[in-house]
Amino acid sequence: QDGADWIINGAKMWITNGNLAHIAIVWAQTGDGIQGFIVPTDSAGFKAQEIHKKMSLRASVTSALFFDNVRVPDSARLPNVKGLKGPLGCLTQARYGITWGPIGAAQACLREVLDYTAERILFGRPLASNQAIQLKLADMARRITTAQLLSLQLGRLKDAGKMQPTQVSLAKWNNCRMAIDIARQCRDILGGAGITTEHSAIRHALNLESVITYEGTETVHELVGGRELTGINAF
Ligand SMILES: Cc1cc2nc3c(=O)[nH]c(=O)nc-3n(C[C@H](O)[C@H](O)[C@H](O)COP(=O)(O)OP(=O)(O)OC[C@H]3O[C@@H](n4cnc5c(N)ncnc54)[C@H](O)[C@@H]3O)c2cc1C
Incomplete structure (x- = not known):
């Protein structure tokens, strides 16, 4: 001053x-x-x-x-706030929004490999006819649906003024982890074609490397959960 x-x-x-x-x-x-x-x-x-x-x-x-x-x-100077409460209050709202973004990325990756595995013919049959591929696709749909329900419920809590920062941490962690894992898996299912920007999985996977880091790293959100469970701040 x-x-x-x-x-x-x-x-x-x-x-x-x-x-x-x-x-x-x-x-x-x-x-x-x-x-x-x-x-x-x-x-x-x-x-x-x-x-x-x-x-x-x-x-x-x-x-x-x-x-x-x-x-x-x-x-x-912003007159009505002092301490970490100000920035952290903004971050909780921004992080809620971020829980939705990775869902879209994961959906785009799944949509793309659904088309690709239907059209890619290996040894006379579509790649999608293999159980190992279908198990992966079904598991992606399960994880995307779970993330959607998590963000939807968080939105309901937000509307009701009951959303807690630890719940937002859990959803940001879960949805980013879900999406980056799915993007990498889709990149793999695309085979060699998956390493080019002709397909979007590798772009989503790389972008999600930022999303999993910004607005609180995955580790920090895990530690927020650990603090909620134990009552001990470990970071
Ligand atoms: C593309 C992009 C855009 C961004 N935009 C903005 C923006 O607009 N505004 C803004 O303010 N910030 C922004 N950020 C910054 C972002 O929030 C930080 O990069 C992020 O919080 C991590 O901080 P850091 O990079 O300093 O990593 P560090 O804090 O140095 O962390 C490095 C590693 O150590 C781990 N770590 C840190 N502390 C602990 C601990 N106590 N225990 C265990 N592990 C720990 C982390 O999880 C991470 O894996 C942006 C980042 C990127 C990549």
Whole structure:
């Protein structure tokens, strides 16, 4: 804090749309705990650097943000929240939305291999006529349906104002794990054809590597579950 202003210093990696945004919502450590600030990206001392060489989410811009004595007035401070409650409250809502995305990715992968295994003829019969393939396809449908029901129930709890962060962690963990496993399995069922972008399984699998990491890594969501069960914070 500097008189009526605030001066922000620091850096943050992996910010979606950091190079495109006109404002950044910044959660900063202050003498009075964590507080939120709205920072115009044309402020002096603000720099956004695009991160290149990504193998995942290549259609989305990801940036590193740097703050070098960025000065903002007190009116830029979010007035009604202090501490981790603010950012974590946003994250719980965003993570609920994320539980749905991987379901769509998994559905697209299953749809694609249903078509492919029906058309791919091996030794005079469709690939889909093998029990080993059908067992995998049926198991994918089971896992997708379970994830749909989980997100649907979470949505009902959200509507009723009863959704708990640990429930969101469980669903984010489950649905990302479900989708990345299905995308990789579909990539395998596509054989050599699965390694090209001609088919979408490998693209979904690579994108899901980001989704399983952002908005809380899988490990961290598992640890949230462990804390709920044991009452012990292990992270
Ligand atoms: C494409 C993309 C877009 C993103 N967009 C945004 C964005 O818009 N805004 C934003 O704020 N962030 C964004 N992120 C950041 C994302 O949320 C972080 O990358 C993620 O939270 C992991 O943090 P980290 O990369 O620092 O990994 P680390 O925290 O360094 O973790 C590395 C590994 O260690 C594990 N680990 C960490 N702590 C523990 C522990 N206590 N016990 C056991 N294991 C542990 C993790 O699970 C992980 O496997 C984005 C990331 C990506 C990839």
